[in-house]
Amino acid sequence: MKNYFAHETSVIDEGSEIGEGTKIWHFSHIMPDSKIGENCNIGQNVVISPSVVLGKNVKVQNNVSIYSGVICEDDVFLGPSIVFTNVINPRSAIIRKEEYLKTLVKKGASIGANATIICGNTIGEYAFIGAGAVVTKEVLPYALVVGNPSKQIGWISEYGHRLHFDKNGFATCLESNDKYQLMNQKVIKI
Numbered sequence: 001m002k003n004y005f006a007h008e009t010s011v012i013d014e015g016s017e018i019g020e021g022t023k024i025w026h027f028s029h030i031m032p033d034s035k036i037g038e039n040c041n042i043g044q045n046v047v048i049s050p051s052v053v054l055g056k057n058v059k060v061q062n063n064v065s066i067y068s069g070v071i072c073e074d075d076v077f078l079g080p081s082i083v084f085t086n087v088i089n090p091r092s093a094i095i096r097k098e099e100y101l102k103t104l105v106k107k108g109a110s111i112g113a114n115a116t117i118i119c120g121n122t123i124g125e126y127a128f129i130g131a132g133a134v135v136t137k138e139v140l141p142y143a144l145v146v147g148n149p150s151k152q153i154g155w156i157s158e159y160g161h162r163l164h165f166d167k168n169g170f171a172t173c174l175e176s177n178d179k180y181q182l183m184n185q186k187v188i189k190i
Contacts (some may be wrong), residue, residue: 002018002131003020003021003048004018004019004020004021004022004023004101004105005022005077005151006018006023006024006173007024007025007026007027007028008023009027010026010027010028010029010030010031010088011026011028011029011030011105012189013029013030013031014032015030015032015033015127016030016031016033016034016035016036017027017034017035017036018030018036019036019038019039019111020038021039022036022037022038022039022040022041022042023040023041023042024042024043024046024157025042025043025044025046026033026045027044027045028044028045028046028047028048029046029047029048030042031047031048031049031050031052032050032053033050034048034049034051034052034053034054034101035052035053035054036048036054036058037054037056037057037058037074038056038057038058038059039116040054040056040057040058040059040060041058041059041060042060043060043062043063043064043080044060044062044063044067044182045062045063045066046060046062046063046064046152047064047065047066048060048066048172049065049066049067049068049070051068051069052061052067052068052069052070052071053070053071054066054072054073054076054177055060055071055072055073055075055107056074056075057074057075057160058072058074058075058076058077058078058083059076059077059078059080059112060078061077061078061079061080061082062080063080063081063083064078064080064081064082065083065084066084066098066127067084067085067086067100068079068086069086069100069101069102069103069104069119069147070084070086070102070103070134070140071102071103071104071105073105073106073107073108073109074107074108075107075108075112076107076108076111076152077109077110077111078105079110079112079113079114079115079131080109080110080112080114081104081113081114081153082111082114082115082117083111083114083116083117084103084117085116085118085119086101086103086119087099087100087101088101088118088119088120088171092119094167096112096171097100097166100145101119101120101132102119102120103117103121103122104108104121104122104143105117105122106122106123106124106125106126107125107126108125108126108158109123109124109125109126109127109128109129110120110127110128110129112118112128112129112130112131112132112133113128113131113132113184114131114132115129115130115132115133115134115135116134116135117129117135118135118136118186121136121138121139122134122138123135123138123139123177124138124139124140124142124143124156125132125133125141125142125144126141126142126156126157126158127139127140127141127142127143127144128136128143128144128145128156128160129145129146129150130145130146130147130150132148133145133146133147133148134147134148134150135149135150135180136149136150137149139152139153140186140187141163141186141187142155142156142157142163142180142187143155143156143187144156144162146159151178153179153185155171155182156177157171157174157176157178157180158172158178158189159173159174159175159178160175161173161174161175163180163182163187165180165182168179169181169182169183170182
């Protein structure tokens, strides 16, 4: 007896694990050995490949392919039509399944529409990847990155607001009033 919703056009392969309260929408395919946490929302036309792991409350918007090697922790947002890769140098005639690189998207991170995430990198907690960015290297926790190739242009709060640090390295989120400190190019919530 399933404890999640799957639209009748979705394909759920045997051997996948899907958490309670998760919703899987039109034309999506969940492949074997993938693990999807509780209360996730898998949009239309999404492919989740074998061995992918999604934590709790992950939101995957339409037209996203999440390839083997990707792990998303809890509360991650994946915008429409983002792209993950899992091989650095793909060739049609050369099988490189043994060379898949891991990509880790840490708790609370958001990736904007049409961004591309090159494999082998970690996106830090609560980082915010702007729409259309091409991520080619590690992204720090709370970092705001944009562009192609992406570059960091600032810091962002857990509520998704830009942080403006004073001369002593302190900032306050406009929405939550949470306090943050910047020290040695690292942001911590205090």
